[in-house]
Amino acid sequence: MTDIASSAFMNSLLKPVQAITEQDPLIMGPETSCAEALTLFSKHKGGFQTKCCVLAEDGRLLGLVSLKDCLNRSNASDPVSAVLQKRFPTVDSFATAEATALEMAEEQLDIMPVIGTDGRLAGVVQANKAHRFLIEELQEDADRFVGVTRTNQDDYFEHTVWSDFRRRFPWVLVLAIAGLAAGYVVHIYEDALDALVILALYMPMVADTGGNVGTQSASLVTRVLTTGDVRMHEGVRILWREARVALLMAAMLFTFAFLKVLLISNVADVPDGMTLTGIGLAIAVALAAQVVSATLIGAVLPLAAIAVRQDPAVVSGPALTTIVDMTGLLLYFAITTSMLGIVAL
Known part of the structure; x- marks a missing residue:
């Protein structure tokens, strides 16, 4: 998510x-009495609070x-220094809102003092x-991601x-032109096909x-991506998973292709100096490489489409056909040709 949802997150x-x-x-x-503290708690304009900061004259x-300790104090004239909590967590002014809010939620803290660069209280x-910040951020993240995927998923009937x-034809036209490259590849290797018809x-x-x-x-x-199960x-993680799946499929199809060439192909189609085993091995290796390559291309294209703010359904399908054919x-x-020693002119 140059991924929209990820950058916003x-x-x-x-x-x-x-x-x-x-x-x-x-x-x-520190000299404020518990009785005076109760009055300050009740009259604070910032809303109801259960704890507050006690500062020295220098800040x-x-x-x-x-508030609880002041209420429980038998002698209301005792100063708040008598019930002072001296061990407590703080954050500096360079902390992030996310980390601070998470720490407060995890530790169930009522208040978190923020200390400025000069060592004085900068706020709380x-x-x-x-808690409100965490809820809002989670909601915004969900809305952003759903917004990205919904554009790709739910706007079909809005067009x-x-x-x-208009949104489809540029990709189809450009890729049709690019598809000419696939024909050029076959043209380059015409001599290889003439030398070994079985390749065709x-x-x-x-x-x-x-x-x-x-x-x-x-x-x-x-x-x-569009169901929101995985973020951009x-x-x-997606590519690593697809690579491992691709290797397993490549191993299976390698075996299939090798046995197919070895057991079904006509020995008469094999030119002098070559063996059916060697041809089968070369074709099987090529097929395995194609499986790995095509799987990774198929995984990358939707990610790339969303990264450039395009609909993966519109982009990845046509692009996949052209790119996979050519590669x-x-x-x-x-x-x-490399494994069989065929020279392509």
Whole structure:
């Protein structure tokens, strides 16, 4: 999510603690009596509070005093320093709002003093504001991500036939032109096909298999992105998973292709100096490479489409067909001619 949802999520993480800090909190001196403290608690304009900060004359934070401790004090004339809480967590002014709010939620803190660079109190974060911040950020993150995916998922009937044509035809036209490259690849390796006709027999299998695994990968990744199960910033995790699946499929199809060439092909089609085993091995390696390549291309295209704010359903399908065909033919001919020692002019 240059991924929209991910960048927005990261921006929320970078919000400074000042975004949720009360700059004019309730404070009192150490000599304030518990009776006076109760009055200050009740009259504070910032809303109901259960704790407040006790400061020295120079602005240094001495500790916290709680409303409960003042109420429970038998002698209301005792100073708050008698019930002062001297051990408590604080954050500096460079902390993030997210980290501060999470810490307060996890530790069930009522108040979090914020200490400035000069060592003095810069404000406090109240529990209700920290909790509200977390809820709002979670809701915003959900709304942002749903907004990204909903554009790709739910706007089909919002387009007119003409606008639908306009968003589709540039990709189809450009990729049709790019598809000419696939024909050029075959032209380059015409001599290889003349020297070994059996290579032409297995071209459809390699092309179809690449298209199938690529489409499968693209469909699964598109679905998981649009349903919100995985976020864009987890792209590396998606690619790692698809790579492992691709290797397993490549191993299976390698075995299938090798046995198919070895057991079904006509020995009469094998020219002198070559063996059916060698040809089968070359075709199987090329097919395995195509499977891995097509699977990863299928996984990358939806991620790339959303990254550039395009509909993956519109972009990845046509692009996948052209790219997989071209790369598949290149891999097929490059690997088989290299392994079999065929010179392509």
